[in-house]
Amino acid sequence: PPAARIRDLRKSYGKGAARVDALAGVSLDIEEGEFTAVMGPSGSGKSTLMHCCAALDHADSGEVWIGNSEIMRLGDDALTRMRRDEIGFVFQSFNLVPTLTAEENILLPLSIAGRKPDRRWFGKVIRTVGLEDRLGHKPNQLSGGQQQRVAVARALVSRPTIVFADEPTGNLDSRSGAEVLGLLRRSVDDHGQTVVMVTHDAAAAAWTDRVVFLADGRVVEEIRRPTRERVL
Ligand code: ADP
Ligand code: ADP
Numbered sequence: 001p002p003a004a005r006i007r008d009l010r011k012s013y014g015k016g017a018a019r020v021d022a023l024a025g026v027s028l029d030i031e032e033g034e035f036t037a038v039m040g041p042s043g044s045g046k047s048t049l050m051h052c053c054a055a056l057d058h059a060d061s062g063e064v065w066i067g068n069s070e071i072m073r074l075g076d077d078a079l080t081r082m083r084r085d086e087i088g089f090v091f092q093s094f095n096l097v098p099t100l101t102a103e104e105n106i107l108l109p110l111s112i113a114g115r116k117p118d119r120r121w122f123g124k125v126i127r128t129v130g131l132e133d134r135l136g137h138k139p140n141q142l143s144g145g146q147q148q149r150v151a152v153a154r155a156l157v158s159r160p161t162i163v164f165a166d167e168p169t170g171n172l173d174s175r176s177g178a179e180v181l182g183l184l185r186r187s188v189d190d191h192g193q194t195v196v197m198v199t200h201d202a203a204a205a206a207w208t209d210r211v212v213f214l215a216d217g218r219v220v221e222e223i224r225r226p227t228r229e230r231v232l
Helices: 046-053 076-086 102-112 119-129 144-156 174-191
Strands: 004-013 020-030 035-039 061-066 087-090 162-166 195-198 210-215 218-224
Touching (some): 004 046, 020 046, 020 218, 035 174, 046 162, 046 195, 087 144, 102 144, 119 174, 144 162, 174 195
Parallel strands (some): 035 195, 035 210
Antiparallel strands (some): 004 020, 210 218
């Protein structure tokens, strides 16, 4: 089954003449172990789509299935568990807690849930993101690229069904951006992670398996390419 199924998702902002249909009926299947890029002009609905799919925002209508659950039909407790266990999110602005170390930030979703990390998996995630010697650093002692790698590790640590990333390289120089893309790619290739990433950068999209284009709140085009052709 797909990791996520989105059906006729709709969301509007404002009323009357000021109404904007941010999502005007989006349907999409996200296959397990696939790295998908969502592209499109500014205002085409990319962020709204990510937030509605990750249960950070409510759509007006439609369905978002993550695994076997439709998120808008979940009660509060089930939704909290879904956000914590099934969904990872990477923000453009990192969103780390400034008073916590890198390690504490990465483990935060687990500590909030009162869970102990699987140390083997934690070690793997840390090696994947290359943060072995930065675990005791606070965010302000890390570069932007390192902070985003902490944020990616935080998104991966609970082994979520799906990771959503909203412009994860938007605040990074191209070298740090490539590092973050490389580790999202490796999480897909080595661990079968499912990743959906918003980007406006064609070079970033080149790391993915599939590109979905949005315009005016609709899917207007889709490109899927075999791994072999994934070159810049
Ligand atoms: P993108 O991420 O592709 O730039 P967004 O999802 O941010 O697009 O926005 C889609 C449309 O919804 C835009 O027209 C935007 O102005 C509008 N929009 C987004 N968020 C809000 C909001 N909180 N209030 C009013 N309009 C909004
Ligand atoms: P490795 O872990 O072997 O060093 P990389 O992190 O460099 O691998 O790349 C991981 C995956 O991303 C590989 O499958 C590679 O083909 C692909 N890849 C590497 N660089 C690019 C690029 N510039 N554009 C698109 N895909 C790339």
